[in-house]
Amino acid sequence: MTEQTVVVIDHGSGYMKSGFSGWNEPQLVLPSIVNYRPCKENPGPSSARRRLGLGIDLLHPDTFSYPIQRGRVLNWEGVEQIWSFVLQKHRLIHEDTPVLVTESPLKDPVERKKTLEIMFELLDVPALLLADQLEMSLYATGFLTGMVVDSGCGLTRVQPFHLGRPIWPTGKMLEFGGQDLSDYLVKSLFKEDSKMNKLFRLQTVDAIKMTKCYVPQKLVEALDYRQSLPSGYDDSNTYILPDGTSVELTPMQRLAPEMFFSPQVFDQERPSISQAVLDSINACDAALQPQLMSHVIACGGNTLYPGFTRRLFLELAPHYPSCTDASVWSHSKRNFSVWLGASVVAHLSTYKSEWMTRKEYDGHWWI
Ligand SMILES: Nc1ncnc2c1ncn2[C@@H]1O[C@H](COP(=O)(O)OP(=O)(O)OP(=O)(O)O)[C@@H](O)[C@H]1O
Ligand SMILES: [Mg+2]
Structure with a gap:
């Protein structure tokens, strides 16, 4: 598992990023959009039936939808179509590769079961690893302890980690993106x-x-x-x-x-991103707080706005005057942080036991 090339898929609410492990960025980045075109093969009474297509149908530009919303799958048929397209593309270069799919921290058991079903039964993958999105962003930086702040299309999430593991239940999720x-x-x-x-x-x-x-x-x-x-x-x-x-x-x-940063100015009732980070850090053991403050990791597309990471730093640092090395870490490809971390994790021996093979799936040893 650790030597073979792996297809890594980070399927966000707004964008699907996929590519081979080991590369320094995903090779396929698609808007996570499907459309339902009127189905010509079914004229007459059944003409109401529609055929699912990828992306936007320019002839019917108002019929598109996002199959994943706020981190939850609302349309499995759409997700299946996108994964099937992605694997078909990657299999032109490497056949029969294991697949790593990132999953939202919600880890809904129904969604997990459905993901396994699509990957093993429909797309016939030889092995699968489901990996937590925020944990992957942590790995992208090389840190094991830090505060991940991921702001994407549908969600803004913060999660502190210690020695590579999430500190429960201190994470926060804002349904805002x-x-x-x-x-x-x-x-x-x-x-x-x-x-x-x-x-x-x-x-x-x-x-x-x-x-x-x-x-x-x-x-x-x-x-x-x-x-x-x-x-x-x-x-x-x-x-x-x-x-x-x-x-x-x-x-x-x-x-x-x-x-x-100022939801109240827009009449929105929710904490600001800085407040969510502070609440989350304050819920952790006091001895860990300076270490978390000095490793705030900004990722997700919204953190690319000019001024975003600087403002986050300016709002956090005064709350920890004793922490002289308070820092917000960011890199230029931080909209791909989850994918980049997953591309590393795909080859880590420490995750070897978390992979599921097709044989294990067929034997239902995972139930
Ligand atoms: N250069 C940029 N400047 C500002 N915003 C950007 C930039 N690039 C992407 N975005 C915004 O970032 C969002 C997409 O980010 P990202 O790919 O992290 O989300 P996602 O993973 O699809 O969604 P989620 O993680 O919430 O499920 C979009 O709203 C997009 O408009
Ligand atoms: Mg995302």
Whole structure:
């Protein structure tokens, strides 16, 4: 198990990342989206039946959905289709490889059982390892003790680890992520009766998020500065739509990722990401807290906003004045941290006993 190439799949609420272990990034990154097209093979009364397709059907751009939402699988047929496509692609290069699938810390037994069923019975994999997503992010850094902060499309989760194992029950999960930021921007940028379809609106908002939005060090100062600028003074507020028309972004739209740090400003009732980290660290043994504070590990796509990790540090450090080496660790590929850590774990001998082979599955020794 430890020498053979492994296909590593990190299937998030927003993006599916997959590739061969040992590589320094996933080779396939797909939006985790499926669509249901009207099924031509079933005309007549059964025409209501629809065929599942991958990604977005450009002829019916409003019929797509995300099979995983907020870390939970809502549509197994969609997940199955995505995994089947992914394995088919990877098997063109390496046949019959073991597979590592990352799983949400919720570890729902029903989801686990279904994952085993799809992987062994339908996709015929020779061996499977289910690995905790946050634990994988820890391994991506090489630390064994630290505080993982993962903010993705549907969820923001924090989990302290000691010697490679999660410290229960001190983790926190916020049902908040990049999709909520997108919703805010869609609502504030487009009118209800806008003729633009859902796909166009989401793509525009995604591009704006990645090129125009940032986290300020201090919200009030950033707003005062932006509001003091004469209209049209700052070119970077303008986003050009594909049809050539331009959208002028308001200061609040550019500062939308502030939602992670000041939910109250957006009338959202939940703790800020910094508060979740502090609550989680404070629930741990006092002797461990300085070590956790000096190894806060930022990962997941949202932490790529300019200013995000700096702001997190600025909000955490004053709470631990005695911890002189408080640090937020991040690397440029932190949106792939879970995948990168899993790609290492796939070859660790310490995980050897956690793999399940097809023979073991067939013998139902796992029940
Ligand atoms: N460069 C970037 N700048 C800002 N946001 C980004 C950037 N790249 C990705 N994102 C955002 O990060 C989110 C996706 O992150 P990620 O891939 O970690 O989520 P996921 O694993 O699919 O979801 P989850 O872990 O919540 O199930 C999206 O909302 C996306 O808009
Ligand atoms: Mg994720």
